[in-house]
Amino acid sequence: MSTKHTIAAARFLKNKENEAWHDHTLWMVRTKRDKMSHSLPEWERLRELASEIKLYSNSHLDTLLEEFEKNAIANGAIVHWAKDAEEHNEIVLRILRQHEARNLIKSKSMLTEECHMNEFLMSKGIDVVESDLGERILQLMHLAPSHIVMPAIHIKREQISEMMEREMGTEKGNIDPTYLTHAARKNLREKFLHADVAMTGVNFAVASTGEIVVCTNEGNADMGTSFPKVHIATMGMEKIVPNLEALGVFTRLLARSGTGQPVTSYTSHYRRPPEGQEFHIIIVDNGRSDILAKPDHIRTLNCIRCGECMNTCPVYRRSGGYSYTYFIPGPIGINLGMLRNPEEYSDNVSACSLCLSCSNVCPVKIDLGEQIYRWRQDLDKIGKASKEKKVMSFGMKFLMERPGLFNTALKFAPVVNHLPRFMVYNGLNAWGKGRELPAFAKESFNDMWKKNKVR
Amino acid sequence: MKVGLFIPCYINAVYPEVGVASYKLLKHVGVEVDYPIDQTCCGQPMANAGFEDEAARLALRMEEQFKNYDYVVGPSASCVAFVKENHPHILEKRDHACMNSKKIYDICEFLHDVVRPESLPAVFPHKVSIHNSCHGVRELHLSSPSERNIPYYSKLRDLLSLVKGIEVFEPKRVDECCGFGGMFAIEEPEVSTCMGQDKVRDHMSTGAEYITGADSSCLMHMEGVIKREKLPIKTIHIVQILAAGL
Numbered sequence: 001m002s003t004k005h006t007i008a009a010a011r012f013l014k015n016k017e018n019e020a021w022h023d024h025t026l027w028m029v030r031t032k033r034d035k036m037s038h039s040l041p042e043w044e045r046l047r048e049l050a051s052e053i054k055l056y057s058n059s060h061l062d063t064l065l066e067e068f069e070k071n072a073i074a075n076g077a078i079v080h081w082a083k084d085a086e087e088h089n090e091i092v093l094r095i096l097r098q099h100e101a102r103n104l105i106k107s108k109s110m111l112t113e114e115c116h117m118n119e120f121l122m123s124k125g126i127d128v129v130e131s132d133l134g135e136r137i138l139q140l141m142h143l144a145p146s147h148i149v150m151p152a153i154h155i156k157r158e159q160i161s162e163m164m165e166r167e168m169g170t171e172k173g174n175i176d177p178t179y180l181t182h183a184a185r186k187n188l189r190e191k192f193l194h195a196d197v198a199m200t201g202v203n204f205a206v207a208s209t210g211e212i213v214v215c216t217n218e219g220n221a222d223m224g225t226s227f228p229k230v231h232i233a234t235m236g237m238e239k240i241v242p243n244l245e246a247l248g249v250f251t252r253l254l255a256r257s258g259t260g261q262p263v264t265s266y267t268s269h270y271r272r273p274p275e276g277q278e279f280h281i282i283i284v285d286n287g288r289s290d291i292l293a294k295p296d297h298i299r300t301l302n303c304i305r306c307g308e309c310m311n312t313c314p315v316y317r318r319s320g321g322y323s324y325t326y327f328i329p330g331p332i333g334i335n336l337g338m339l340r341n342p343e344e345y346s347d348n349v350s351a352c353s354l355c356l357s358c359s360n361v362c363p364v365k366i367d368l369g370e371q372i373y374r375w376r377q378d379l380d381k382i383g384k385a386s387k388e389k390k391v392m393s394f395g396m397k398f399l400m401e402r403p404g405l406f407n408t409a410l411k412f413a414p415v416v417n418h419l420p421r422f423m424v425y426n427g428l429n430a431w432g433k434g435r436e437l438p439a440f441a442k443e444s445f446n447d448m449w450k451k452n453k454v455r
Numbered sequence: 456m457k458v459g460l461f462i463p464c465y466i467n468a469v470y471p472e473v474g475v476a477s478y479k480l481l482k483h484v485g486v487e488v489d490y491p492i493d494q495t496c497c498g499q500p501m502a503n504a505g506f507e508d509e510a511a512r513l514a515l516r517m518e519e520q521f522k523n524y525d526y527v528v529g530p531s532a533s534c535v536a537f538v539k540e541n542h543p544h545i546l547e548k549r550d551h552a553c554m555n556s557k558k559i560y561d562i563c564e565f566l567h568d569v570v571r572p573e574s575l576p577a578v579f580p581h582k583v584s585i586h587n588s589c590h591g592v593r594e595l596h597l598s599s600p601s602e603r604n605i606p607y608y609s610k611l612r613d614l615l616s617l618v619k620g621i622e623v624f625e626p627k628r629v630d631e632c633c634g635f636g637g638m639f640a641i642e643e644p645e646v647s648t649c650m651g652q653d654k655v656r657d658h659m660s661t662g663a664e665y666i667t668g669a670d671s672s673c674l675m676h677m678e679g680v681i682k683r684e685k686l687p688i689k690t691i692h693i694v695q696i697l698a699a700g701l
């Protein structure tokens with residue numbers, strides 16, 4: 001009854017030392033987040049507000065997005081609408097071609113991952129360079145992010161040193177973080193200087209002013225957009241917030257939740273293109289409006305991609321981002337994958353003990369765990385329920401609906417306690433992999449009660 | 456005040472002593488308590504595995520069994536939470552308005568919020584570490600969840616403060632999951648076991664001799680790890696401590 005997640009998680013757990021390191025590192029981020037959230041007396045009120053503002057915004061997309069477009073155009077931006085990933089990528093390519101651009105420098109954007117944009121542009125001869133350090137490391141290693149905020153969290157500095165020696169000629173075996181960062185900085189500086197077009201993601205788009213807000217810790221979005229004459233900002237349409245007051249609620253929550261900082265080092269507002277430059281904004285649907293039609297899952301659109309549900313998830317910490325089959329891992333990824341394509345991504349639904357920690361950390365109050373529970377109820381309908389689990393559940397139901405049979409079973413159950421170990425602890429018994437089975441009592445509570453032994 | 460004692464399937468089969476302690480405790484604090492005979496299961500294992508509909512007849516059966524009681528009280532936070540949170544919508548599909556969800560309590564919650572005993576005769580001269588179980592904390596609100604910015608409270612700690620001689624601790628990751636999760640424990644055995652091992656070690660680092668809590672299912676999971684690795688710590692349900700000497 002193993003899912004792809006189970007199998008990949010087991011592989012991850014083989015390297016115990018690495019697993020413990022991964023678990024501790026992410027737990028540390030959770031602890032930092034707790035410190036931050038506990039230092040704001042109004043924390044729970046902020047979460048409530050954030051959740052309500054998102055629910056409002058996402059149910060008023062028609063008016064808010066149009067208001068945003070109108071204001072953005074008035075500011076001098078060029079606004080594009082993309083219904084799916086393909087349209088998005090074509091729009092980007094068209095802009096690049098109009099400017100005969102060959103070099104694109106970009107800051108971090110999960111949306112471009114979602115659209116597989118880099119692969120597409122590179123196949124068209126564009127040199128795409130990631131400027132977020134973590135993303136850059138992964139790009140040069142040809143790897144995907146394993147976390148949405150700390151994309152290279154699973155990579156050790158020894159591996160980075162090896163890669164940099166190969167790609168940038170750094171000293172062999174030098175794993176000093178300062179040395180490596182300087183080298184990466186020098187290498188990226190060249191790319192910044194020679195980029196034709198800059199691309200950024202969007203953390204928030206403000207309807208009342210037509211501006212977009214980009215949050216980074218490295219200032220790479222600012223650096224990237226400083227040299228080229230063209231800036232393309234790409235956003236999922238749920239990034240809209242009504243006004244600057246609403247924005248303030250989210251900027252207070254984002255970094256505190258995501259990394260345990262009071263605020264991201266750079267919170268940059270882009271409103272008007274400088275004289276003689278172009279500022280493009282692409283508003284992308286790519287399945288988001290379909291989510292609006294699913295009341296049980298509508299709250300997933302609240303997500304501000306802070307990453308905290310991953311840090312708190314006891315399963316994510318112990319199985320790593322690559323154990324999930326959707327490009328976004330952890331609790332939010334399980335849900336978004338199912339919304340994207342339940343047949344394809346149902347393997348991630350097993351990666352949850354229903355502890356509900358995610359639902360309680362989420363700054364925009366998405367009921368992540370509760371939604372995973374609901375997805376499980378749908379698996380049978382789409383033919384993705386595990387057969388063994390189905391048989392077990394049915395067997396249990398059959399027994400439990402027949403108290404006479406259940407009581408008889410309990411009478412005989414203690415026999416199992418005395419079976420030879422090889423019969424109990426074999427490959428068929430998943431519980432027995434690391435745990436002893438509970439011993440059945442000689443007499444059940446029900447029997448004791450009937451015999452008047454409980455008093 | 457008539458209380459129907461709710462004994463979930465695995466307590467019935469594996470931990471009858473937890474049922475006995477619950478009965479004695481309720482009797483001692485002066486409530487009229489009875490055990491509706493031939494109880495089986497609330498349906499949680501099937502539902503958490505994705506087969507909620509298979510819980511419907513069990514939920515109906517529970518409704519019937521407890522219909523004449525003012526309260527349903529059980530020593531398993533997770534099962535109680537399941538009845539409270541999920542029986543209503545499961546039964547709605549069968550055109551039945553769930554009654555149990557409004558009157559069901561975990562036994563700690565019931566003692567703490569309804570009966571409010573000022574003293575207990577219990578003596579337990581040991582160091583214990585409280586296991587704050589996921590559903591106890593995040594569904595039944597037995598203590599303040601570590602994720603939330605609300606003042607610290609713990610109904611379990613309050614109750615344990617009535618016991619003489621006891622020393623109470625809590626693990627560093629105060630309410631991290633032990634990895635049981637019902638069918639999760641066998642569908643994701645490697646992750647689940649790792650979570651169990653980490654949790655037991657966290658409890659051990661407090662110096663406690665016992666892990667105690669309101670959820671026998673978590674205790675059963677951790678007991679499995681403890682016995683496999685022969686670790687120097689034991690598990691005990693909180694009612695067994697509160698009923699010590701009765």
Ligand code: SF4
Nearest residue numbers: 303304306307309362
């Ligand atoms: S679901 Fe919530 S916690 Fe997870 S990334 Fe999104 S906003 Fe953050």
